[in-house]
Amino acid sequence: MSVTLADIARATGLSASTVSRALSDPDKVNPRTRDRVRKIAQDMGYVPNQVARSLTSGRNDLIGLIVPDIANPFFPPIIKAVQARASAKGKTVLIADVDEHPSDEIQRARVMRKRVDGLVVVSPRTPDDRLDQLAELRPIVFVNREVKGAASVIIEDSEGMREAVEHLTALGHRRVGYLNGPRRSWSNTQRQNAVREACAAHGVDLVEFGPFEPQIQAGVRAADLVHASDVTAVIAYDDMIALGLMARLNERGVRVGPDISVIGIDDSPMSGMAYPTLTSIHVPGSEAGARAVDIVLDLADTAGDAEPAVVQLETRLIVRSSTSPVRPDR
Amino acid sequence: MSVTLADIARATGLSASTVSRALSDPDKVNPRTRDRVRKIAQDMGYVPNQVARSLTSGRNDLIGLIVPDIANPFFPPIIKAVQARASAKGKTVLIADVDEHPSDEIQRARVMRKRVDGLVVVSPRTPDDRLDQLAELRPIVFVNREVKGAASVIIEDSEGMREAVEHLTALGHRRVGYLNGPRRSWSNTQRQNAVREACAAHGVDLVEFGPFEPQIQAGVRAADLVHASDVTAVIAYDDMIALGLMARLNERGVRVGPDISVIGIDDSPMSGMAYPTLTSIHVPGSEAGARAVDIVLDLADTAGDAEPAVVQLETRLIVRSSTSPVRPDR
DNA sequence: CTACGTTACGCAAACGGTTGCCGCAAGGAA
């Protein structure tokens, strides 16, 4: 079918091993031979069979990426960053969208395990005990999730959240809503704690709603609850919910900004395109993705003796036009 | 390191071949033996090594997907659909984001070729001659791009475009702008032709702008050009441009809808979340992705003797609130 | 009881590279 090492060996009169070395381990062979082999290989259109290569060498030049939902706009930037970084290091990305269906995760991961050099898992919803099982599939690194004994890149919500609440108090808001994300979400727990602490610290009344799924529709539903309450500002678990919220408020004639302030989390690319543009807590997804790749490849090299790295990334508030001073009559 | 067939063979006192058959070709062995083997394999936590499996069988259970830009919201639904469909057929997706950098494509594709069962390529920008090279890497299917002699799923813009122009004329618009996409984009050529024909057919004056990159920022830039012209409605090459356009028009106090009508193309998930919600020509990306997977796997089975399938998918207009009757004074 | 057909399993050769080890030849030193 296609050109193999053996074909080149025949064409050059050398043995397969020499050809192999000429192509991948240049120092072990005479420069003249090397060049001759390379030229012939080139001419014959030789492309090494990665599968065969992996089998012996153990290296796959592949990294596995597991995400819950590609369509959620928070993830594409992460995926892109992972893929870019991997590509820069000569790796390709094997992707699995588990579609918010955590039970698939372990299965998928196990199947992937042998053909990738490492796993990057973005898994906000999976229960801890499942993750522990996953964690055995080293090298592995978790993004936005802390798993004991495993490497991870986590996003520290507290700073951004503090900025958000500070921003709202500066605008005169004293009663703020928080729209909870999914009940089992690790992120939501983090964010919930962060908002509670920040509000307590600033003497702001906190009203919690939800849980809501990270979907536009959930935000739409949330809108009416929020509107019926007496909060003057609301922080949503993520931008999706915030955007749905805004859309519905717009529809009901409530002006986001002047009438009620809205803050999202993630700072997904859509924040700047919504109307009004959405004030959002920037979560450095791209950076997290890139770091995760670095860590996992490091792990792959150093055969897992080192102690797992835990990288923390900070969040910060990006102010746009969905937040305004509280209305004088409230 | 991890459990192999040989380990199970040892544990059961059988040979590796029998174990292999017990697990993957159930009819060839005694049911009693089969069950015993399966139980032990299960207990020992055996996971077949896909790499080794691929090497002999030739099957990889992988399909390659090449997209220009994951972060462009048009693609995630396609990726998701591809991944979902692939997953349903027991395949995993190898993804390459070529970052709008067409020269990488062939290289990446060649490297992928041996380890995937087929390639799905979404490549709106790559020049034809390059695609011809790509097309040799069968099985391969192109999405939203026609390549002679190769399978493809193409999206027929004309119907949706006809509906769009019809819709605008019904609202009284007689002078319509079209914001061109990237100069070398195949899609843009299609859309440009479609809008020209549709306008000609309905006696509408067409004013073309651009080319523009499919980015928010390009739309922002387009806004001022459009505003300075005398068109009362504008159709953008894609939603990204349309959204940027709307954002800037909003900012300048031009009311999208009442003052100027805007139509996007793609009907990306954001169309419904913009303000005002964006009338857009729905492009069935998910369906295209799913169909592409079907075709490519078909091709992989039937060793490429059949003549390449070309599937056409229709577009249709989704009316939302960014289009309104033309202002009486225009 | 022999002969033949099944069934159930094992042997061994792939698949296409990689890599440890060894032999051999050439060059330098003694």
Added chain:
DNA sequence: TTCCTTGCGGCAACCGTTTGCGTAACGTAG
């Protein structure tokens, strides 16, 4: 000239599975 070193390249094992073929054991029929 001889011995040792060094560098180059070949041999063969191996990675973990699949699969064609062969064969032992067993059952059935003649």
